[in-house]
Amino acid sequence: MTSTALLTDRYELTMLAAALRDGTAARPSVFELFSRRLSGGRRFGVVAGTGRLLTLLRDFRFGDDELRFLRDHDVVDAASLAYLEDYRFTGSIRGYREGELYFPGSPILTVEGTFADAVVLETLALSVLNHDSAVATAAARMSIAAGERPLAEMGSRRAAERSAVAAARAAYIAGFGATSNLEAGREWGIPTMGTAAHSWTLLHDTEEEAFRSQIASLGVDTTLLVDTYDIRTGVETAIRVAGTELGGVRLDSGDLPIVAAEVRAQLDELGAIGTRITVTSDLDEYAIATLAAAPVDAYGVGTSVVTGSGYPTASMVYKLVARQGSDGAWVGVAKASTDKASHGGRKAAFRTIVDGVATSETVVVSDGFEQLDTAADHPDGRALQVTFMEAGDIDASYEGAAGTASAREHHLRVREELPVRALALSKSDPAIPTVFVDAD
Template sequence: MDTSTAFRTDRYELTMLEAAITHGTADRACMFEAFGRRLPGARRYGVVAGIGRFLERVRDFRFGDAELTWLSKNQVVGTRTLDWLANYRFSGNVWGYPDGEAYFPESPILIVESSFAEGVLLETLILSILNYDSAVATAATRMVNAADGRPLAEMGSRRAHEDAAVAAARSAYIAGFAATSNLEAGRTWGIPTMGTAAHSFTLLHGSEEEAFRAQVESLGTGTALLVDTYDIEKGVETAIRVAGPELGAIRLDSGDLPTLVVKVREQLDRLGATRTKITVTNDLDEYAIAALSSAPVDSYGVGTSLVTGSGSPAAGLVYKLVAHAGDNGEWVPVAKASTGKRSIGGRKFATRVHDDLGIATQEKVYVGLGPEDVGALPENERPLVVPLITDGQIDETHTGAAGTRRAREHHGVVRAELPGDAFRLGRGDPALPTVFAN
């Protein structure tokens, strides 16, 4: 099976490459940058996700015989470009915000330093990964905030493309979700998996009681029984009669949840099942979760809203050339000036400024400077840009299950330093201003 990711791209990347090779500019040193001009859905902050996945995909960004044959047969590029692609290996440098970091408008999320030819080929790969993963992570962090410490499970696999479902589970876990229903995400990223039974299992049996007995016999009394296939009150009574007061949980997947949860909690307590938990899974989003904040809900399962970015399925990130080498070898800033689509030229380095209590107050972007140029930072500035690829060598600490756990831990630290205004669910301005400095 071909594992190349080289065709996860758009044709125009290759036609630009062909023109650059023909014109003699393909080897010119360039600086590309991925950033967002605004936050998706007028939210207060965004969450970076997909960095680890990008690093793994760029490792396999190779043009093998199958890819080169197809390009030749379909006359996408000529022989000279095909020869160049046959030897393609990204050999440049990449810096960026790590997975789990918060970002704001104009944050230099990813910086690619390479020849024009090497860097331009990565545009679609970078944006397709970061735009989706960051959109899901940004939605997920809002849900985590709304849940206020109660665990959430990602259950969106049936509402997304099969590959996107695995990516979404990773993004949700980084942003603070506790588990996923997706087994591939569990195997690939080391995310805890969960799941018991759907309504079909109850309908398979002659009665609800028969179904519950079969599930408890198989999974033990610590399982969660789905009680709303028929009548919820009878379902709860049957669940406790079958499993006893030590039943792990009941799940509600329909109804007027704020009212229903209170009634179910009262019923469970009357039946002596005071430690049986209640989990809800009925088309939840961050607003529905917030509406249940005073209800006796113990955990949530979220699907459709999460994997579609809760109304913002793409983060709106762009990838632009911001500098290239001049005739004297110095960087020449370049910028797009289109109305509503401007970019800021020059190399970037970013920090987050904090007050005396450790609360973030602004996103500070140094223009025209790299990590080696900034020098010693003030104590109240935390550097955001870290090396990801150096001379073509990937920093593997951002990849795999270990990288995913590390990103999750980092996001917890990041969220703790954000001001209270960042956690408001209403549309509004970014929680931190982006300030440019030289």
């Protein structure tokens, strides 16, 4: 086991130490992970990372090495070290399913336990969901722009090595069909793809030799990269070598709408009417949209998807929203600062659906636990929260390859609920309003 406990900020542990000292550490508390706004004027967000977080929580333990580091660097006192030696999160976690859409104020993740139990999870939860949700939101926009044309994620070399794996998973959940990253394939069950780069062509004395060797290795259904030198010559050579049954050609440069049209015409003239055209070259959702009318069959996206297409974080926060007071009564708590005000209290969330289309997000707020609405109280709404963890036990169905596949299916299903205005790529207000109501 490799511990994940130190993937956290120091102040989580110094707060824990102070709470142990003043007696507030055991206070039952409710933390909430949410986003005050959608990054980049996006019209919706996509939740991703929950399955990864649950897996990381299994290894959130303070072993000898972690405790030694904390002691040697005087991070916390002896009493805190004794507490952390036996630490295991024993509370509950509820929230939006992976692949679900979210809007400003949506209670994406709710963590319930003692203050000491829950506060130390803040940094890890935010690290995972901020990154993965940013990638998934960008990927969903690209998927919408691509329509029925398949998308492959190819951005590993533009991200840190483990971030690349996480990004591939998030993109797959949000509509991409494959990844170039083999670890993502092994770890999460994502289909992998890839053939050859320009270096393969440059390795050989001629482009024809490179194409012949690739076909001999991978078969006629492979995709040949035809823009290392002259594209028209490359296409002619590809069909002469492979025949008209060649699986595909890839374009990685040039004015893609124009080049794709020219290549399609050339392929058809050569009789390769079934040969597919894949385009790459710094694509994002806007470039994909401009190719909607071009004779393109598939897209490969790298940098833009793994970096959230310009917005590499989902701007989520993790806040204490309710706690028991010294008298045992529950009280909602929240920041009141002008630009960072939030809604205190435990919450239940429902998406109102009218004729199959989402019209609003209703968030019911309560200081206590017994007053929250249920699905029966919202016959026109879809309950948005599920239980991931109860009394320290993780629901394994949300983890691993099966959990990833389920998240993808869920996303593609709920995306159909979006109103038409949500599908536009321009900056705007959220596609539906978030309405906060007090519990009866």
